[in-house]
Amino acid sequence: xxxxxxxxxxxxxxxxLGTGLYYTLLISIVGxxxxxxxxxxxxxxRISKNKLFYGISAVYVEVIRGTPVLVQAIWIFFALPLIxxxxxxxxxxxxxxxxxxxxxxxxxxxxxxxxxxxxxxVEAGRSLGLSQNQTMRYIVWPQAxxxxxxxxxxxFIISIKDTSLLSVILVPELMFQGRLIASNxxxxxxxxxxxxxxxxxxxxxxSYVLRIVERRxxxx
Amino acid sequence: xxxxxxxxxxxxxxxxxxxxxCEIQSSEVVCVIGPSGSGxxxxxxxxxxxxxxxxxxxxxxGQNLKDPKTNINMVRTEVGMxxxxxxxFPHKTVIENIMLAPEKVRKISSSEARERGLKLLEKVGLxxxxxxxxxxxxxxxxxxxxxxxxxxxxxxLMLFDEPTSALDPELVGEVLEVMKQLALEGMTMVVxxxxxxxxxxxxxxxxxxxxxxxxxxxKPEQIFSNPKSERTKEFxxxxx
Numbered sequence: 001x002x003x004x005x006x007x008x009x010x011x012x013x014x015x016x017l018g019t020g021l022y023y024t025l026l027i028s029i030v031g032x033x034x035x036x037x038x039x040x041x042x043x044x045x046r047i048s049k050n051k052l053f054y055g056i057s058a059v060y061v062e063v064i065r066g067t068p069v070l071v072q073a074i075w076i077f078f079a080l081p082l083i084x085x086x087x088x089x090x091x092x093x094x095x096x097x098x099x100x101x102x103x104x105x106x107x108x109x110x111x112x113x114x115x116x117x118x119x120x121x122v123e124a125g126r127s128l129g130l131s132q133n134q135t136m137r138y139i140v141w142p143q144a145x146x147x148x149x150x151x152x153x154x155x156f157i158i159s160i161k162d163t164s165l166l167s168v169i170l171v172p173e174l175m176f177q178g179r180l181i182a183s184n185x186x187x188x189x190x191x192x193x194x195x196x197x198x199x200x201x202x203x204x205x206x207s208y209v210l211r212i213v214e215r216r217x218x219x220x
Numbered sequence: 221x222x223x224x225x226x227x228x229x230x231x232x233x234x235x236x237x238x239x240x241x242c243e244i245q246s247s248e249v250v251c252v253i254g255p256s257g258s259g260x261x262x263x264x265x266x267x268x269x270x271x272x273x274x275x276x277x278x279x280x281x282g283q284n285l286k287d288p289k290t291n292i293n294m295v296r297t298e299v300g301m302x303x304x305x306x307x308x309f310p311h312k313t314v315i316e317n318i319m320l321a322p323e324k325v326r327k328i329s330s331s332e333a334r335e336r337g338l339k340l341l342e343k344v345g346l347x348x349x350x351x352x353x354x355x356x357x358x359x360x361x362x363x364x365x366x367x368x369x370x371x372x373x374x375x376x377l378m379l380f381d382e383p384t385s386a387l388d389p390e391l392v393g394e395v396l397e398v399m400k401q402l403a404l405e406g407m408t409m410v411v412x413x414x415x416x417x418x419x420x421x422x423x424x425x426x427x428x429x430x431x432x433x434x435x436x437x438x439k440p441e442q443i444f445s446n447p448k449s450e451r452t453k454e455f456x457x458x459x460x
Contacts, residue, residue, distance in 0.1 A: 118307075120303060120305050120307040121307060121309065123270055123301075123303070123307065124301075124303065124307035124308075124309070124366075125309075126270065126293075126296065127268055127270060127296055127299070127300075127301035127370075128296065128297075128300075128320070128321035128325065128369070128370070128373060129293050129294070129296040129297035129321060129325040129373060130293070130320075130321060130324060130325060131293050134324055134325075138320060138324065139309055139320075142311050143309075143310065143311050146311070
């Protein structure tokens with residue numbers, strides 16, 4: 001077995017894999033940032049008394065949650081331009097896919113966390129004369145946010161791994177680079193192992209950061 | 221201060237308040253007693269619109285709560301409320317709990333709100349707890365903070381919804397003491413309570429509620445020593 005695999009040779013492909021890592025991180029960070037904003041908006045929509053806002057939010061969450069990411073990616077990159085006549089570049093499409101996909105799941109996280117805050121908290125705020133918005137902003141949201149951290153971390157990790165599916169719409173991310181190298185140099189074991197280690201490195205770092213954030217917020 | 225006319229409240233098909241009429245004057249201390257499920261808390265919660273009014277009229281501080289032009293947030297700034305479960309904000313320190321509404325609603329400066337808060341903490345005997353979180357306080361201390369928080373808005377009227385029912389027996393006294401002090405200072409108070417001793421000693425008037433109506437009302441000595449209605453007698457026999 002010795003010498004069958006050229007592990008040292010992986011060094012040669014670090015620039016390509018580095019480019020892949022860059023796009024994976026770019027799409028993850030920007031996509032999740034937008035996803036969080038979408039999630040906050042539609043999560044609040046799902047507890048809104050406004051029927052239209054509630055309806056739009058419910059449809060969004062159900063449609064996205066009910067279809068595979070891979071289908072969403074292919075649809076947005078290959079089908080959507082045929083409808084709109086506007087060609088999105090693949091990185092942009094990748095960000096859109098991660099944003100709307102994670103947004104739907106984050107909306108459910110936001111909804112659950114906000115609903116888990118005791119009714120008495122809202123009543124205490126309102127009875128002091130705070131408006132509904134002020135009560136949400138100063139009392140409910142800070143407490144709900146703390147409860148969101150563990151499930152959000154979970155969703156972030158899922159979405160980061162989902163970016164590997166974007167290789168099918170030609171996003172030059174980590175998995176795409178790995179496939180490109182492996183098919184040219186026939187070093188599948190070395191390259192795909194390295195790719196896996198890169199993903200693990202990102203997700204473990206994130207887990208670690210989230211644990212620190214959680215501890216910081218747990219002041220009481 | 222408060223005028224209630226033919227107040228009805230339904231939760232679905234369940235009519236909890238079946239026509240309440242009552243007037244409460246400024247500086248009056250009114251205790252509401254009665255068996256559980258009689259509608260006492262619901263009545264209290266209608267006075268600051270935590271419960272919507274099904275029919276009838278409620279006027280608080282000259283404002284008709286059912287009038288769509290009434291700004292309910294403004295009315296609530298004049299009506300403090302203390303809850304059975306305290307409902308302190310767990311993510312804020314004691315002093316921050318007290319400062320929040322004066323700063324955000326009354327728009328007073330942070331330093332002024334802090335000063336006001338510290339004065340109130342001194343009044344309820346908790347000066348040294350200002351920078352602690354509610355979770356490190358006993359139930360009695362939490363409830364006293366909740367009273368200080370409500371007072372920080374300088375309300376004209378205070379509503380108490382069974383303020384001692386969730387407390388260990390040995391902590392009830394410290395909360396009642398603060399309430400008694402408040403009554404002596406001339407605060408208008410409506411207190412839903414099971415503390416008959418407090419009602420007898422501090423109330424100017426006692427309302428006995430049962431099955432969604434006010435069965436009997438009068439001076440505490442009259443209600444406790446010489447109740448007119450059979451239901452009042454029966455209830456007092458059980459609890460005294």
